[in-house]
Amino acid sequence: MRALVFDQYGPPDVLHIADAPEPHAGPGQVRIAVRAAGVNPVDWKIRSGASAAFHQIVFPHIPGFDAAGIVDEVGADVADVRVGDEVFGSTATGASAEYAVMAAYAHKPAELSWADAAALPSAVETGLRAVDLLAVSAGETLVVNGAAGGVGLSAAQFALARGAFVIGTASEANQGFVRSLGITPVPYGDGLADRVRTLARRVDRALDAAGHGALPDLIALTGEAARVITVADGPGAAVLGVRFTTGAERRYWEAFDLAVTLHDAGQFTLPVAQTFALPDAAEAHRRSESGHTRGKLVILLRSADPEMNTRSQNDG
Incomplete structure (x- = not known):
């Protein structure tokens, strides 16, 4: 072949x-x-x-x-x-x-x-894994660093389907798009924690799907490293005590069918x-x-x- x-x-x-x-x-x-x-x-x-x-x-x-x-x-x-x-x-x-x-x-x-x-496959499997390992639930606030990428978009939409409020970092060009999905956009860069605090009184969980040194801000927002997970910054996670998931825990293959179900209901797009x-x-x-x-x-x-x-x- x-x-x-x-x-x-x-x-x-x-x-x-x-x-x-x-x-x-x-x-x-x-x-x-x-x-x-x-x-x-x-x-x-x-x-x-x-x-x-x-x-x-x-x-x-x-x-x-x-x-x-x-x-x-x-x-x-x-x-x-x-x-x-x-x-x-x-x-x-x-x-x-x-x-x-x-x-x-x-x-x-x-x-x-x-x-x-x-x-779909890797993005939705990783996105659901992150949301599940963080135990995101209805009424909570989740911050997603990198909300316009495949994993970030998937995780954000899975969290929204659970009834969470989702704030996501995105470039100016992508903010209108993520907003159209129900994600509240916020710019990347210095001062991230302060910008997020103007949108939510508290942040319960945070996912780093983009890296770029965002982990200290995410820890500051959630109050502890245990409430943050990253799929993009293994070295930073090791230094700061944040969980770095690679799928070694288990693979969330059920994400395939869940993404299709939510897509059919108009609640998921990638x-x-x-x-x-x-x-x-x-x-x-x-x-x-x-x-x-x-x-x-x-x-x-x-x-x-x-x-x-x-x-x-x-x-x-």
Whole structure:
């Protein structure tokens, strides 16, 4: 099969298309013909070697965890899907390829595009995990640092669905968007704690989904490090006593179905900022690495087409 791979750590230019062995579904697994693959910050951190201490890989490596596609192979002991079903979820073999074996999956609603479905998995799993580990409940105030990114948007909407009041940091360009979802926006930067205090008498919990040194302000707002969690600042968390979640606790795969349920009820959206053809995947990594994206980046694939979609398109 054709796949996006890299043979060494490095910048986005190490990514290239090559032939790779086809994976096959084992017991309890399904294989999909991939239609779209989501791009997440962890992908470029693995590619660059920045997260080598946390992610052990074997070269050549196929990047990506999030995918959507059509089931074409069902392993033993699988009863919830059949060949031909449309699913999305987290892969066990690398998402940016013609075929991928799924580690966890959910049925894709017919009205959800391939790109929209591929955008969901990591963002909603991480977002629900953070909200659950913080034990956010109705009537509480949650501050989300990085409310316009995939994880921040997901966590904020899950918290809103629980009845929480959510304040989210966002750039000026994204404040109108987050406000339209029910999130109260606040600018990034120095003086964050003071700005938040003008919007809420108390802050019960805080999620750092963006990093950039926000943890001291979040601790000051909540009153203690135990009420703050980060998915973006491991070193800062170690110094300040904040919990850094990587999914080692457990994976919240139920987030897939919850996101679909809330989407159907008009309470959840995760926009796709831009889609890319597979040959342009290096540019997707560059855009992700810049950290200036509202929503998600997605690579489009056509498993039956050897050119695998040679044209990028901008959805923004």
